[in-house]
Amino acid sequence: MICRQALSRGSQLALRRQGAAKLAQRGFAAVASPKASYEPTTIAGVKVASRDDNGPTTRLAVVAKAGTRYEPLPGLTVGLEEYAFKSTQKRSALRITREVELLGGQLNAYHTREALVIQANFLRDDLPYFTELLAEVVSQTRYTTHEYHEEVEHVIHAKQAKLDAAAVALDAAHAVAFHTGLGAPLYPTASTPISSYLNENSVAAFAEAAYTKANIAVVADGASETGLSKWIEPFFKAVPTQSQSSLSTSASKYYGGEQRIARIAGNSLVIAFPGAALGANQPEIAVLVGLLGGESTIKWSPGFSLLSNATAAAPGATAKATNFAYSDAGLLTIQINGPAAAVRKAAEESVKALKAVAEGGISKENLVKAIAKSKFNLLSGSEVSGTGLVHAGANLIHGGQPLQVAETVKALEGVNADKLKAAAKTLLGGKASVAAVGDLHVLPFAEELGLKI
Amino acid sequence: MPVAPSLYNAAVKRPWLMRMLKPLASWYANAAGYRQMGLRADDLIVEENETVLKALGRLSPKESYDRVYRIRRATQLSLQHKLLPKSEWTKPEEDIAYLSPILEQMAIESKEKAALDTLTVLKKH
Numbered sequence: 152m153i154c155r156q157a158l159s160r161g162s163q164l165a166l167r168r169q170g171a172a173k174l175a176q177r178g179f180a181a182v183a184s185p186k187a188s189y190e191p192t193t194i195a196g197v198k199v200a201s202r203d204d205n206g207p208t209t210r211l212a213v214v215a216k217a218g219t220r221y222e223p224l225p226g227l228t229v230g231l232e233e234y235a236f237k238s239t240q241k242r243s244a245l246r247i248t249r250e251v252e253l254l255g256g257q258l259n260a261y262h263t264r265e266a267l268v269i270q271a272n273f274l275r276d277d278l279p280y281f282t283e284l285l286a287e288v289v290s291q292t293r294y295t296t297h298e299y300h301e302e303v304e305h306v307i308h309a310k311q312a313k314l315d316a317a318a319v320a321l322d323a324a325h326a327v328a329f330h331t332g333l334g335a336p337l338y339p340t341a342s343t344p345i346s347s348y349l350n351e352n353s354v355a356a357f358a359e360a361a362y363t364k365a366n367i368a369v370v371a372d373g374a375s376e377t378g379l380s381k382w383i384e385p386f387f388k389a390v391p392t393q394s395q396s397s398l399s400t401s402a403s404k405y406y407g408g409e410q411r412i413a414r415i416a417g418n419s420l421v422i423a424f425p426g427a428a429l430g431a432n433q434p435e436i437a438v439l440v441g442l443l444g445g446e447s448t449i450k451w452s453p454g455f456s457l458l459s460n461a462t463a464a465a466p467g468a469t470a471k472a473t474n475f476a477y478s479d480a481g482l483l484t485i486q487i488n489g490p491a492a493a494v495r496k497a498a499e500e501s502v503k504a505l506k507a508v509a510e511g512g513i514s515k516e517n518l519v520k521a522i523a524k525s526k527f528n529l530l531s532g533s534e535v536s537g538t539g540l541v542h543a544g545a546n547l548i549h550g551g552q553p554l555q556v557a558e559t560v561k562a563l564e565g566v567n568a569d570k571l572k573a574a575a576k577t578l579l580g581g582k583a584s585v586a587a588v589g590d591l592h593v594l595p596f597a598e599e600l601g602l603k604i
Numbered sequence: 605m606p607v608a609p610s611l612y613n614a615a616v617k618r619p620w621l622m623r624m625l626k627p628l629a630s631w632y633a634n635a636a637g638y639r640q641m642g643l644r645a646d647d648l649i650v651e652e653n654e655t656v657l658k659a660l661g662r663l664s665p666k667e668s669y670d671r672v673y674r675i676r677r678a679t680q681l682s683l684q685h686k687l688l689p690k691s692e693w694t695k696p697e698e699d700i701a702y703l704s705p706i707l708e709q710m711a712i713e714s715k716e717k718a719a720l721d722t723l724t725v726l727k728k729h
Contacts, residue, residue, distance in 0.1 A: 243713060249720045297662040 189370065189543040189553035195384040196392060198368040200543040200553050201376060209278060209373040212270040213285050214544025217361035219335040220264050220477075221398045226307075226345030228262050229338060230354040231361065233303040235260035235269045240291040244298070247284065256281060264325070264333055265477055266545045267361070278378045285369075286386035289362045294355035307349075311341040316417030316588045317488050323586035324421040325475075327408035328482055332401060360396045368547035370540050403480035407582030409597045409604045418491045418589030420498050422602065424578040426474040426481030429542065430551045434525075434562040435574040436474055436483060441525030442508070442517060442571065443472035443485065443501075448524075456524070457508070458485065461500035468493035470501055476542075478549035483578065491593035502600045509575035512568050521571075525563050530556065579603075630696065639694040640687045641678040646703040647671060655714075659706040667702055 189200035222228045236258050238244045251258055256273035269288055271281040322336040339345050360366075367390070371379055405425045427433035444456025453459045458470040468489030475482045485505075487497045513521075532539055543553040583604055585597035597604045615621045633639065638648060649656060660668065681687065 243716060245713070245717055245720065253725060296664070300661070 188556045189372075189539070191547060191553055192376075192380075194369075194380050195387060196364045197383055197387045197390070198364075198547045199371065199379060199383060200368060200547055201371040201374060201379055202543075203371075203375055204373060206373045207275055208272060209275050209281075209371065210270065210272050210540060211278070211281055211285060211372075211374060212268050212370045212540055212544060213289055213367055214370055214541065214548060215267045215269070215289075215361050215367045216265070216398065216548040217267040217357070217366070218262050218265040219337055220332045221361070221400065222335065223357065223360075223399065224348035224353060225335065225343060226339050226349040227354060227357040228267060229307055229310075229345075230299075230303060230349050231358055232260045232262050232267060233306050234292055234294060234298070234354055234358070235288055237298050237302070238293050238295060239287045240293060241287060250280075251284075254280060262337075263541060263545070264335070264337060264475075266541060266548065268541055268544065270540070275373065278374050279382045282379075282382040283386045286383075286390065289367065290387075290389040290391075292358065294351045294358065296351050299351040299354075303351075308341070310338060314338055314340055316414055316419040317486060319412060319414065320419035320421045320586045320588040321484065321486065323410040323412060323588065324423045324484060324584050325482065327410045327586065328405055328423055328425075328584035329403050329480065330406055333403050333477055333480060333482075356396070360394045360398050362390060363394045364390050364392045366394075366398070366548060368544045370544040370547075372540055403477065405480065405582075407584045407604055409585045410587070411591050411594070411596075412586070412588045413591050414589050418489065418494045418594060419586075420487045420494050420588075420594055421484050421584075421586045422487075422498065422502065422597075422600070423482050423484040423584040423586075425581060426483030427476055428481045429476045429478050429546060429549070430554070431476075431481065432562065433481075433574075434559070434566050435570045436481070437525040437529065437563060438518075438521050438566045438571060439508075439574055439578075440472045440474045440483065441523075441528060442513065442521035443505070444521075444524060445469070445471035445485075455520075457504040458501055461504050462487075462493075462497045464500055465489070465493040465496035468497040470497050478545065478551070482584075491590040494589070495593055495595050498595055498600055502602060505575060506579060506601070509572060509579050512572040515568070518566075518568050518571065522563055522566060526560055529559060529563065633696070633699070638678075639696075639699065641681050642688050642692055642694055643674050643678050644694060644699050644702070646701050647674055647678075649703055649707070655707065655710055656703075659703060659710055662706050663702070671702075 189202045191198065191200050193199065217228055217231060219228045236244060236247050239247075242250075247258075251271075251273075254273060254277050256271055256277065259268075259270045259272070261268055261270075269285060271285060273281050318338065319340060322338075322340075326334040326336070328334065336343065364387070369379075369383060369387075427436035442456065443458050444454060445458035445462075447454035447459060453463055458472055462468045462470045468487055470485060470487045472483070472485050475484065485501055487494050487501065489497070532542075539554070546553050579602075581603070583597060583602040585600070585602060585604060587594040587596075611625070615625050633645070638645065651657060651660060660671075663671065677688075
């Protein structure tokens with residue numbers, strides 16, 4: 152007699168092997184395959200972007216239009232972020248944590264300037280559980296007073312204590328570039344007076360306005376479409392379609408200027424220019440970021456990008472170019488960290504390098520390298536999830552389409568030296584935003600660097 | 605057990621029992637003497653333990669202030685061997701439980717924690 156369990160066990164194993172073989176077959180993912188981009192759909196009134204590569208794990212996130220740009224009072228985004236996965240009407244925070252531990256999942260809540268992301272990473276089979284959990288967090292969190300005083304407050308203070316010169320400088324650069332909205336600090340510093348604005352009631356009111364079907368998007372990476380359409384509908388039913396109090400939005404405007412903040416520990420200088428917005432057709436900005444580079448891709452070497460060469464003369468300093476893309480504006484930044492004197496030297500060299508691009512253009516070899524680097528940035532960003540997930544969600548909640556990877560790659564390949572030169576010239580011709588944090592006796596003024604503000 | 609054992613829940617379910625016990629309970633609460641000193645029943649919960657201290661921390665500032673006021677007034681009365689004038693006695697409708705619901709909530713939480721700490725995982729495969 153053969154016991155039934157033994158029979159079914161064999162078939163289970165066989166099925167699993169088949170799946171594993173399929174995984175192994177995938178091998179090198181084709182860059183231009185449609186799977187590389189998130190597919191937007193709407194399930195029961197909820198905007199959903201999904202991508203399925205048949206991997207064993209899934210990343211599911213609720214991206215809400217509740218970043219620091221949209222907070223009505225300072226600190227509310229941070230408060231809402233810390234309230235994620237706290238006790239809900241159905242279960243306690245402890246139960247949530249323990250259940251997720253048992254399922255081998257990871258929970259994470261973070262925010263960007265525009266979006267608040269509540270994310271769960273888990274094994275593919277647990278989709279129903281985590282869909283329910285995310286919907287519960289969004290619609291049924293209790294925002295209790297004692298959790299605010301016993302947990303949320305302490306975590307916020309601990310995170311404020313960790314803010315370094317680089318984060319402060321980046322916030323300051325955003326503040327002078329955009330004033331309000333995008334200019335709101337990503338994380339309020341310890342000296343920001345938030346205690347009068349931030350409490351459990353104001354956070355609950357903000358949640359009521361932010362967590363509506365119009366305001367959120369569900370982004371799934373590695374979940375089947377059938378699973379999503381089956382589970383999102385029942386669990387997200389409790390999320391209101393619209394709220395009485397809507398969040399204020401005003402279009403971003405670039406101002407530019409200079410800000411200098413004295414600080415004992417750490418030195419940081421941010422030089423920023425208007426960059427490319429999300430979905431804007433400005434591939435030359437992405438290539439310029441690749442050209443400026445800064446972060447070494449080779450071990451034991453500073454690398455050969457323009458900023459790496461600039462910091463070679465200033466040992467100890469690190470420089471990095473980034474384009475922060477938002478829904479209606481962008482900010483191209485060059486951030487330099489390190490000892491004060493080295494930061495000064497590196498800043499001078501960096502601006503010189505940028506001016507050289509604007510005046511003399513660049514060699515063919517450098518252009519090829521820059522395009523390859525920008526392509527890598529785009530693809531690794533969208534593939535290794537993290538940024539791809541947030542960008543897809545952010546695009547959806549702002550009414551755009553998820554990033555079309557294949558088209559964007561084509562656009563990057565079309566950039567030539569003249570376009571790049573023109574882009575650099577426009578940047579230097581306009582107003583820059585400069586933020587210096589640290590030893591102000593040494594750190595240079597924007598004018599000394601030869602920038603217009 | 606966060607608060608003293610009570611027959612209250614059993615009595616609430618049986619209206620006839622409630623009707624029988626209510627006068628007795630009211631008489632007892634008045635005879636206990638705390639109302640004559642302006643206290644509430646929950647002011648008598650012993651606060652020298654971690655759970656109650658934590659529960660006290662969860663009171664709203666107003667409730668917390670009022671509690672301290674009532675206890676200080678009662679201490680002073682006890683010292684002077686006096687009772688409050690009858691108009692200031694705690695009325696039965698004022699004698700509400702403000703602390704024991706929090707203690708019960710915390711008891712549920714710790715029970716849940718103990719259950720989760722000692723659970724056994726049954727693997728499906």
